[in-house]
Structures are given as C-alpha cells and as structure tokens.
Amino acid sequence: MTHKPQAVLWDMDGTLVDTEPYWMAAETTLVESYGGTWSHEQAMQLVGNGLDDSARILRDAGVDMEPDAIVARLTDEVRAALATQGVPFRPGARELLRDLRAVGIRTALVTMSLGRMARSVVDLIGFDAFDHVVPGDEVTRPKPHPDPYLRAAELLEIDIADTLVIEDSPTGIRAGITSGAVTLGVPHMVPLDDAGAHALWPSLDGRSASDVVDLFASVRSLQGATR
Structure with missing residues (x-):
C-alpha cells in the first residue's frame, strides 16, 4: 500500500x-x-x-x-x-486545497448538502478545487454510513484505503472510519475527542500537503506494524 x-x-x-x-x-x-x-x-x-x-x-x-x-x-x-x-471559508482550508492540487493529490467534496448547494460553494472557491462532488441527494444512505465516501472513491477509481478524509463532526468521522479511509478530525462546532478519528488537528490554518502526506503515512505505518 x-x-x-x-x-x-x-x-x-x-x-x-x-x-x-x-x-x-x-x-x-x-x-x-x-x-x-x-x-x-x-x-x-x-x-x-x-x-x-x-x-x-x-x-x-x-x-x-x-x-x-x-x-x-x-x-x-x-x-x-x-x-x-459571502462564503466563509474555514481557516486554512482553501490554502490546503490549493496545495494538494499543486502536488497532484486528487480531491473530492463529500457533503450531505444538496448538489446545487455544494456546487454553489465550489463555484466560488476561485480555482479548480475538486475532481468530483458527492452530495447528499446522490447517495442512498447518508453519513454516518460509509456510502458517501465509498462513492467518492468509486468515482475517483481508487481504493478507499488510499484516501484521507477531513471531517468536523462525529457523524462524519464515523462515516470516514467505517469506510476504511484514514480520517482526520478538525473540530468546529462540536468536540471530536471521543469520535474515533485517527488524528485531530485544531485547525487547517498553516497546514500543507506535506502535513497530510505525513499523517497518512504515519497512520498506515502504525496500522501495518500492529497487524
């Protein structure tokens, strides 16, 4: 892997x-x-x-x-x-997205909002930010079921195990973990201490693609060592 x-x-x-x-x-x-x-x-x-x-x-x-x-x-x-x-982007989110795109890491938006809502936000980002959008009205079972994230991996034609999920809610964390993705929690409105994420970052501000790569590698290496 x-x-x-x-x-x-x-x-x-x-x-x-x-x-x-x-x-x-x-x-x-x-x-x-x-x-x-x-x-x-x-x-x-x-x-x-x-x-x-x-x-x-x-x-x-x-x-x-x-x-x-x-x-x-x-x-x-x-x-x-x-x-x-206006669109109130979370601190560091747009910058991290841009950095991921710059180093060739693909991205998908996986949201329980309707497609027209999601695409309104995507249109206002200011650059080509996502390869695919998976909205709530295009999946049968919503988060906390893993289906939305599994659908994103299917559209990207990759193994879900080769992806990293970023979430801010316990419901989303459960969806990411259950799907088999490395799951990062960035708390906002609710605490995530007991949600089961592989890692928690207080913010995306100042984070880069290299931080994401390092996190993914450390989680997968640890999992490999404990099998």
Missing part, C-alpha cells in the same frame, strides 16, 4: 466552509414561522446530519411541511445567504 494518499476527501459544512450559522438561522426562521421555538441546543443536534434526518427533527419541532420541501427551503435560504453575505 502506498504511504501517500491518492486523494483527500473533504466534508463541506464546518470543514471547508463555516455555513453552520447560515443553516441555523434558516432553521430558526422556519420553525418560528410555524409558531415554534428553535434553540441553539436543538440546532446543534443537526450538525453533520443527513438532510432528511434533519427535516424529520424539524417536523417534530412543529414545521408542517414534507421533508423534501423542508430541505429545499433551507437549501435555498442558505444559498441566498452565501450569495449576499
């Missing part, structure tokens, strides 16, 4: 971009439009969730809409916020 990843698979919300405040604002507006209340604690339950699961939680909070309609409305509101308020 190679000691250099053939690809890095990125989560989007909270990892590449800090869109969680946009989602939380859209959720609050929606719940309040049906006479309910939406606390920060309730919003935190949705971080990293598949959109259908989130829609069911919002229905339980009093939103009298079909799940697909909830997902569509939230997506449109967050896309509008991105267009008017």
